Amino acid sequence: xxxxxxxxxxxxxxxxxxxxxxxxxxxxxxxxxxxxxxxxxxxxxxxxxxxxxxxxxxxxxxxxxxxxxxxxxxxxxxxxxxxxxxxxxxxxxxxxxxxxxxxxxxxxxxxxxxxxxxxxxxxxxxxxxxxxxxxxxxxxxxxxxxxxx
Amino acid sequence: xxxxxxxxxxxxxxxxxxxxxxxxxxxxxxxxxxxxxxxxxxxxxxxxxxxxxxxxxxxxxxxxxxxxxxxxxxxxxxxxxxxxxxxxxxxxxxxxxxxxxxxxxxxxxxxxxxxxxxxxxxxxxxxxxxxxxxxxxxxxxxxxxxxxx
DNA sequence: GATTATTAAATGTATGTACATATATTTGTC
DNA sequence: GACAAATATATGTACATACATTTAATAATC
Numbered sequence: 418x419x420x421x422x423x424x425x426x427x428x429x430x431x432x433x434x435x436x437x438x439x440x441x442x443x444x445x446x447x448x449x450x451x452x453x454x455x456x457x458x459x460x461x462x463x464x465x466x467x468x469x470x471x472x473x474x475x476x477x478x479x480x481x482x483x484x485x486x487x488x489x490x491x492x493x494x495x496x497x498x499x500x501x502x503x504x505x506x507x508x509x510x511x512x513x514x515x516x517x518x519x520x521x522x523x524x525x526x527x528x529x530x531x532x533x534x535x536x537x538x539x540x541x542x543x544x545x546x547x548x549x550x551x552x553x554x555x556x557x558x559x560x561x562x563x564x565x566x
Numbered sequence: 567x568x569x570x571x572x573x574x575x576x577x578x579x580x581x582x583x584x585x586x587x588x589x590x591x592x593x594x595x596x597x598x599x600x601x602x603x604x605x606x607x608x609x610x611x612x613x614x615x616x617x618x619x620x621x622x623x624x625x626x627x628x629x630x631x632x633x634x635x636x637x638x639x640x641x642x643x644x645x646x647x648x649x650x651x652x653x654x655x656x657x658x659x660x661x662x663x664x665x666x667x668x669x670x671x672x673x674x675x676x677x678x679x680x681x682x683x684x685x686x687x688x689x690x691x692x693x694x695x696x697x698x699x700x701x702x703x704x705x706x707x708x709x710x711x712x713x714x715x
Numbered sequence: 716g717a718t719t720a721t722t723a724a725a726t727g728t729a730t731g732t733a734c735a736t737a738t739a740t741t742t743g744t745c
Numbered sequence: 746g747a748c749a750a751a752t753a754t755a756t757g758t759a760c761a762t763a764c765a766t767t768t769a770a771t772a773a774t775c
Contacts, residue, residue: 444593
């Protein structure tokens, strides 16, 4: 559906404004699609993202700082998201022996098992940008990189 | 900066995953740029969006339903965002005479004046997707529309 | 080695998001 | 006109975001 119809706006000032609004709208649309998916597994999107970073580090630990660096949204509060994951026993948290200011965070066996199930379900589900050709997806990335220059 | 460097990830599975991550990341990046801007005027991004919809209606009133329809994020809670705007006296709210279930919301003179100052500042600031050519912006919208098909 | 500065994480507060539920009003049906 | 269904908005709760402040540990400087 064209963006004008999605948000019931008659016309945009120019292609810049239209692309801008479309970008925000489409990203929200994708995030909502994914949220619904993760909810089936008792996770939120940020919780999933952190778990995935921890799996990337496994069996090495990660610190809160490392999580913030790698998260898509730099300003969110990694500490409290780890709280929720710890409450679900998907991660462990213990004071780093070599630097007692820092905290070593590791994904647990239950966390690894959950991510494994998510991988399988994601391969079936196939959501995301699948309506594009591979070349279009590459072109999209090029345009997005250019926006942030 | 290329998306691989932004989020310090070595490689993506394919161009689809890369475009997907890039899309979410870039939209967040744009939103954060704008948030900082609006903060100078004591507004948040959703508050600004609602004010702009109300100006579009002015001098006709809008209802909460109309706001939800027009908002980029359909599921957010328009009622409570209007609460904040009302507290700042940027909008007025009164029971609709012809349908006492509904509420007529109007932008106040102070609200119009604030938006006027924002317009002027936005024209100076020039943020958004300005690094693209007009043709690239149009191409971006085309790709984004296709994602949501 | 005491003092200050820096760093890592946690906490506090206001706002927004997501979704379920509640309250009041209007509409539809018998 | 009584009663059920639909509609418009508000409220409650859990979670996340944004940003300032606090607490504790380490590093740097005198």
